[in-house]
Amino acid sequence: MSEKLVTKGIVLRATATKEADYILNILTDSLGRIAVVARGARRKGSRIAAGSELLAFSELVLYQRGNWYYLDEASTISLFDGIRQDIELLSLASYFAEMTECVTAEDEPVPEILSLLLNSLYALDTLQKPQSIVKAAFELKLLALSGYEPLLDGCAVCGTHNPKEPVFDAQQGVLLCKECAGHGGGGLLPLDAGSFAAMRHVLFSEPKRMLSFSLSGETEKRFAAACEVFAQVQLDRRFKTLDFYKSMKIDN
Template sequence: MPYIVTNGIVLRETETKDADKILTLLTAERGKISVIARGARRRRCKYAACAQSLAWSEWSLTQRGEWYYANEGSTLELFDGLRTDLAAMALGFYFAELTEAVTNQDEGAPELLRHLLNGLYALSALRKPPPLTKPAFELKLLCLAGYEPLADSCAYCGRTDPEHPMLDVVQGVLRCGRCGAEESALSMPLCRDSLAALRHIVYGDPKRLYSFTLGADALRRLSGAAEAFAAAQLERGFRTLDFYKSLQPLDLPSK
């Protein structure tokens, strides 16, 4: 059968019998594909480095029905900066799991792939703070996947500067604190700065996605809104997110 040469990043790896792995790869042309990597757990395997989570590599594959089989692999980027920082690594795994949740099997996903690679690069090479990178990645990923929130004005009264702004994470709209309160199933509070950051993420230049700063309180509001929005829109939780959050220091009340 003819070889298929493609670049892909490992979203997830599953160990199987013997020394094999099943890899979930994200590619630009074919979207999410399942790859059987025989012998990938053996030390002498020629593509062992490619068959680890978050490895970005060039692959030579053979397709048989719904499955792809690995023939050769060559690493392009391992994001070494993540592998020396447990919190950044955990966040990278969450980015991968979240991306997997919004991608389809055998359906091209160049924008989603680019967004994931940029997010990992921001953490690994640019050393962007994980607490800032996380909400920006979550919100922009959901926008690219078709869940873009309406954040230009209050969905009820039309004010561009909502009074006590709230993000309705179920309906995906911005509202004033009093507007639509009875109709909202779940809304997360914002402030002037966190709302500005939200609009920067949703409507701004993707190349400057992580180019903003926020105070601690505004960042907590943005992060809470982004996380709740992702959970509400995708109707699920994420094991990797739970692990990342378990690594964060507890916010102790001040005396």
């Protein structure tokens, strides 16, 4: 057996394989996103079972053989039990995990993204922040940390710092005032002062204060729509977990 490695990480995806094993996709703090074989994790009484669950955040003891990491021990730090007990929250958290997997590369540490994911799950699990606000903030900040940060300093055409009737161009990732947006085409989303301020706050505030605001009514809807459309347009893919989450919202 090779030298053991100790790291912390969260399970983004768990795929059952063989009789009782999992192949885990884990975002770690020191190794980046890695694939890990969890032998016997599905077996009753396995000491690594809890740490092999989706969204389990643990201290992990790994060893490497060839191109694969193997899970030797897992001491769970948080299982986000409040999320697991609510199918709607679990579907939203699964969307966060799928998005995170989409934007991260193997073996490249991204501590800011790991921190964002953990803080967002904590906001749902313990702080019980509104789902739509946590979701929108996560989408926007994740895209920014992944190299897709939108330009919200002012209108991209005339330079007005605080347009009275701001419009967000999700395709170009820029802010426009209503006059410069003109009639436009697809991807132009109307904002208001509150939703625009919320987007700026998410991008520029300290990580621990990212969700220290509240919105309601039409302002909350505009904030949520702008962030979701921006993520969809920039990443150019559908997320099955998002579709499932939306179906759960409709059912409820």
